[in-house]
Amino acid sequence: MxxxxxxxxxxxxxxxxxxxxxxxxxxxxxxxxxxxxxxxxxxxxxxxxxxxxxxxxxxxxxxxxxxxxxxxxxxxxxxxxxxxxxxxxxxxxxxxxxxxxxxxxxxxxxxxxxxxxxxxxxxxxxxxxxxxxxxxGPGVPAVAVVGILLWLVGFVFEAVGDRQLAAFKADPANHGKVMDRGLWAWTRHPNYFGDSSVWWGLWLVAASAWPGVLTILSPVAMTYFLVFATGARLLEQHMAQRPGYEAYQRRTSYFLPRPPKRGAA
Incomplete structure (x- = not known):
């Protein structure tokens, strides 16, 4: 086929x-x-x-x-x-x-x-x-498996990040504070990173059979929306004036997860 x-x-x-x-x-x-x-x-x-x-x-x-x-x-x-x-x-x-x-x-x-x-x-x-x-038609199942695993990583980041943020906001003691715990200590936008990973994973599943690989601009567009257009960039502008956010920016990765920088204040 x-x-x-x-x-x-x-x-x-x-x-x-x-x-x-x-x-x-x-x-x-x-x-x-x-x-x-x-x-x-x-x-x-x-x-x-x-x-x-x-x-x-x-x-x-x-x-x-x-x-x-x-x-x-x-x-x-x-x-x-x-x-x-x-x-x-x-x-x-x-x-x-x-x-x-x-x-x-x-x-x-x-x-x-x-x-x-x-x-x-x-x-x-x-x-x-x-x-x-x-x-x-038929493709390379191994590529689809890699895509499913990447989707899983993205889904976990997005779902867990959203849940952690919701729990943080629900606590009155955190009013006005910056969420910097859990996944939010590794990236300032775990939900957006997760969303992007989900769509790169779905693209890999599609790319496992020709001509799915040609649709690469679709996950590129989704990532652009999440990082530069309507997602992280706008949220950063909104959060910039919140006390403590500048220090949070210095010690925490913008998008890709990584351990927080020590000593940044």
Whole structure:
């Protein structure tokens, strides 16, 4: 069995349609709730939907379609649940509020153009390894195993990091303090590092069969978003004025985990 281009086109087309429908429903719910941040929950769910479409519509190797569906579902559903619980009962995310205020005009239309459409395109593009893999034939299982192991490392970092941060914030004694314990002592962004590792792992699973390797720009784009665009960079700007954060920056790695520097204050 070789790569089936016509099947890939079908998988990609149905995936794009699913993303459009999902983002339209998200925009409607966001307008009803009066906050754009509902899209944060949709982000994880969107990848699960695409992985399900790829598993059903694709005619490539069944075991790889199933593996990718399971990995994406475990990651995406956990992330969606985490974001929903984090945002429940709260107002608009300051990042989105600042963007809407800066753009001016009709806030609903601005949100459609600047948030829902952009994230929809990003969803479809980042998920290309899953789409391509769904129409690919036999590959090298050992490469897929390495990808699964990398996914596992990323999932642990992201899930444990989120849980550690939630527990830290839940303690009133930590109000106003900087989280610098557990995984947060090794990297200032264990959740973003984990997210990036998850997608490099998924790419490796897809790259185990030709032409999955050609979708490398998808994990590159995801890593760029997490490190430089909407993830760590914006959070660093937000946290810069918090007492103790500058010292935390000096002793703790920005992204890649490493032991904290001793003596940095």
């Amino acid at each position: 070789t790569f089936d281009l016509s099947n890939f086109i079908a998988v990609s087309g149905f995936s794009l349609l699913a993303v459009v429908v999902l983002m339209a429903l998200t925009a409607r719910e966001g307008r009803r709730q009066g906050r754009v941040s509902v899209v944060d929950t949709t982000w994880g769910l969107g990848f699960v939907v695409i992985a399900a479409v790829a598993a059903v519509v694709g005619d490539g190797m069944a075991w790889r379609r199933l593996v990718l569906l399971v990995l994406v579902a475990v990651w995406g559903l956990r992330l969606a649940r985490h974001m929903h619980r984090r945002n429940a009962g709260k107002g608009e995310d300051p990042r989105y509020a600042a963007m809407l205020e800066k753009e001016g005009g009709n806030p609903t239309w601005v949100a459609v153009r600047k948030v829902y459409a952009v994230q929809g395109v990003a969803l479809w593009f980042v998920s290309l390894p899953i789409q391509v893999s769904a129409a690919a």
